[in-house]
Amino acid sequence: VHISVAPVGCEEAWRTLMTRDAVKFVAQLVIAFDEEVEELHRRRQLRKLHLDRTGDLPDFLDHAHPAKTSDWKVAPVPERLNCRHLDLGDVSPSNTQHFEAALRSSAQGIQTDFDDGHCPSWPNQLRGLHNVFRAVHHQIPGISPIQDLPILMLRPRAWNMTEFNMMVNGKAVPGPLFDFGMLMYHNAKKLLSHQSGPFFYLSKASHANTSLEGFLEARVWNSIFKWAQNKLGLPLGSVKACVLIENVLASFEMEEILYELKEHSVGLNCGIWDYSASFVNKFGHRSEFVLPDRSKYVSMEKHFLSSYMDLVVQTCHRRGAHATGGMAAALLPPAKGGQEARDNVLQKAALGKLREIKAGVDGFMVYDIGMLSTMQEMFKRFTHSPNQLHVTRDDARITAADLLVMPSGGVTLTGLRHNVSVGIMFIFSWFKGRGHYFLNGAVEDSATAEISRSQVWQWIRHCRPLEDDKRTVTSSFVQSLSENFVKQKSQELSAEDRKTLETSAAIFLQIVTKRNFPEFITTYLSEEILNIF
Structure with missing residues (x-):
């Protein structure tokens, strides 16, 4: 095992995190799942080659998987996850000031982000992991104990990312295994003892959608969760995870994803931009899949995206899981710019999110802390409950064609x-x-x-x-x-x-x-x- 030295300014974080036992835990995790991760990447490549060679389109799986043939639900979530109305999104814990402001906020949760909103330099990884450690262990001055803070929804990097500063058996380790291993080893027991975790977001679900193995990535994560819980002496099901359906292929396998993670599932999340980009990723060379100007023609009101959201809600609620929407990225103008300008931005963002509430989502994300109170009031006004699991969306009849039709423009x-x-x-x-x-x-x-x-x-x-x-x-x-x-x-x-x-x-x-x-x-x-x- 090789670990890079501490960057200047991160010596305390390095000493706290890179202990002999912590590094050993991550190394054992990597060794245990190295071949499965390699196979995961091979299947992604083979599926893309197959789509390119044949011109095939994805479809819902028709095999006799238990997710299709039996009556089941995901395991109940802990009390603190019953209400997931508002998460703050893109909160990189390496940005200490922003992270601490999020901890002081009224949000239900914090997307503690090592992925989309985070640059994974070695100093940033150490600083971010250390700030999470300090928050969990009540070491940040002026910040309440973990049980009184918003829930930390820890988001490791996606499978496409590598941690070059740790090598095991001569290979740089997968980024998500490094992040997950360090977060679990240092924080899981403390979080569990205070009914505050460990809870995760899993990024960029991208499935093979072939034969019986299209949901392999969810199965791999489930095995990782079981391994880590057993290694740390935690009860089965202690880890809970929300999968971000950020890939068009994954939208055809949502029920199977929930089934594979049913002991550990919080639910599924849908967002607009990674999902839309996945159409270019998978079918971008085909003229019938040219995506028009996103600024003018792509929104959650468009048929392919509204169908995707409806299917997320329907699938999750049928199986007792939460369905959450994407992030309102708008920023409120400074107060000196006038209240009218702020109201206009807030009203536009609220209108878009109200559509998601009416579609049945149990929550979504905002970036600007100033939007929290307005969005939380919307949930109280239009839902009158901590979640919308009762909204089954039996009216939605989503076909493969609905998910694949491109908007005009x-x-x-x-x-x-x-x-x-x-x-x-x-x-x-x-x-x-x-x-x-x-x-x-x-x-x-x-x-x-x-x-x-x-x-x-x-x-x-x-x-x-x-x-x-x-x-x-x-x-x-x-x-x-x-x-x-x-x-x-x-x-x-x-x-x-x-x-x-x-x-x-x-x-x-x-x-x-x-x-x-x-x-x-x-x-x-x-x-x-x-x-x-």
Whole structure:
């Protein structure tokens, strides 16, 4: 086993976390599941090759899996998870100030995020894990004991990410196993003793959807949970997890996912941008799957997304699990800008989330702490209960075609410019060690970066014309927009940051002009570009 040394400024975190027993626990976890993780990646690749070669489309599984043939429900959740109305999203625990503000908030939960809203540099990983440790063990001045805080919904990295600073048997370890192992070893017993966890979000479910093994990833996680609980002497079912259905293939296997995790399931989560980006990931080279301008034509009201949400609610509630929606990313303007401006932003965000409440969700996320009270009041007003498990959505008759129909619409210059700026600024933020940033009154993270760079890649690939003036989206056109953005943005940056921005724009152009679509922007950045931390 090899562990990188402590980065400057993280010595205390390294000493607290990287104890001999903790490292041994993570190493044993990695060894126990190394082959299953390798097989998981092979099946993902084989499924993508099959789709590309045959032109097949996914469908619901028709085999005699117990999830289809028997009457079952997930295990009951602990009392503190009965009400999941509001989680704060994109809370990277490496951002100490933001994390502590979230801990002081009135949210029901905190998406304690090592994935979408987090940049996984070695200092950030150590600082984030240490801040979680300090919160759980009541070591942060001015912060209440863990049982009086919002629930920590711990979100390890997804399977596409690797932790290069720990090696076991000559190989860098999978990022989610490192995160999960450290979080469990240092915090699980304390959380369980205070009825506050350990609770997790699992990112980027991406299933094989073939034969009997399409739900393998849920099965792998279930085995990991059992192994960790047994190793730490915790009762079976202590771990509870919410799976983020962020991939179109996974939407056809939600019942099987719940079944595989039924002892450990909190439910399923649906969000708009990673899920939409997965269509480009899986079918982006097909002309019938060109996704129109997301700024103008893609919203949860569109048929393919409303069907997806309805199916999440129906599937979860039939099996006694919670169904949660995505994140309201809007930011409230500063108070000095006037109350009317703040009210307008809040009203627009509330209207979108009210549709989700009426669809039957049990909760969703917001980024801005200032939105919590309004959104919580909405739940009280329109649901009158801690959850909506009674909303069975028997009216929903969702077919495979419903999940696969693309919204109509084209490409706008405004939308293209926005996607270019989001993609460049995400890369720039990673260089600065940040996993999310603010742009035009909203928080942007890897989910919005994924959909942005995916759309630009797809519009170049299919030579889509602009609605505005019929100009074709080409690599040279995108390059000119990129140069214009860099020139404008550079006026507010230091000389050093201007160079970083130029480098970020160059990397963005590499990504969107590659012949073969890079599956995840974060994988590309961490493994091919930014493995420098």
